[in-house]
Amino acid sequence: MDKNAVLQELNRVLGYIESDKFTKEDAAKITQDTIDNYYNYFNTGYMDFRKSITPDGATIEWSDTPEHINDINGIPYIDCIGGFGTYICGHRNPEILRYVKKQMDRLTLSSTELLEPLRGYLCKVLAMITPGDLQYSYLTNGGAEAVEMALKMAVLYNGPGYFISTVHGFHGKSMGAVSMTGNPSFRSPYLPMIQQVQHIEYGNASALETAIRNLQAVGEKVTAFIVEPVQGEAGCRIPPAGYLKAVREICDKYGVVFIADEIQTGLGRTGYLWRCNMEDVTPDILAFGKISSGGIIPITGIISRKHIFEKSGLADNPFILGSPTFGGNALACSSTLATINYILKNDIPAMAAEKGAYFMKHIAEIQAKHHILTELRGAGLLIAMEFETSDIGYEVSKEIFARKVLVAGTLNNAKVIRIEPPAIMSYESIDTVLRVLEESISAVEKRL
């Protein structure tokens, strides 16, 4: 190691973090450094699949304001996808940031040895706002980690056996979570993974009952069924009405733990505080994430019903499930407490429902004029536009990006473009997005 060289490099970079203003030369230097560093030290493929990589360089994310992500040159992009739905309260919402800054000046992480009050208060509030008798929370750092904990909790409660999941479902990419994920491109390189998993058709409750019955008929145990109340990553796939209720009944009938993965749908995104509320259903374990960070400090977790917790043995051995060093740290808890406060006070679910309906009405009008937009699906502010082919979708997302609006849709997955904006987005910005969508679709259609 050349210590002087490292310190010199660190000095330069820390200077960038400290500085408020860049010269054009600084911005160009940081842009080129970032491209080189991603190619040489991060992930070459990551670069090649991005629509933000243009022949003349790349867009470098540097700052944000409630509705926008600004590049290093100060150019704002309207954010319609940040963190795949993380920013429902907007970016660095001042009413959330205020509490996080206070907490940052007091205590950030936790000893993990002493008792820390914010963790306790957050778990209490989670029990107050989640469906039915969900009560005991377990706090983690990322979505996949929360899913791992949900799977392990189900095993502790119900004993080892089969997991049932759904085709196209997305539950993360750690070994257990990706075993549940129903997308071959994420699974295939790791096969065989967790062996006792069956994937069934999404939205089909009788497929669940058949799978459980068949497994039980040959002497197998079925531990749990994991499902997203609306499939997010799969492109906003909405199950038929009554699906979650039927799942609840089937799981009760056959003694199967019902895990609802609300990591993307939870805390207001679909127009309900929890999507399970729509059918008045209480899962045995509910996983949450994304929005719970407040867009500021990552935090995810699960919450389980009392009888699940009690039989899982966690009371006797609290470390059997996991003991993440950072899970539920004080700073993250402050962020989530302030986020929940903001969501409830401002009725974010209602905002998402209302603005989602506005988006849907106007995108449907665009769809009526443009044949390449084949399908439109939406649940609150979780919206998906499906195009004839992935190539067309990618071209559309590039056109949208060129007009300074950020949506999901990358080279390896662009048939469906997802729109998941903050609920606090102004109608003026929404109208801009709608105009950009129409212009972009028209531009691609003309070229075909």
Ligand SMILES: Cc1ncc(COP(=O)(O)O)c(C=O)c1O
């Ligand atoms: C429903 C669902 N579960 C799990 C995950 C995994 O979360 P993470 O990317 O934080 O691991 C995601 C992420 O998009 C998700 O949408």
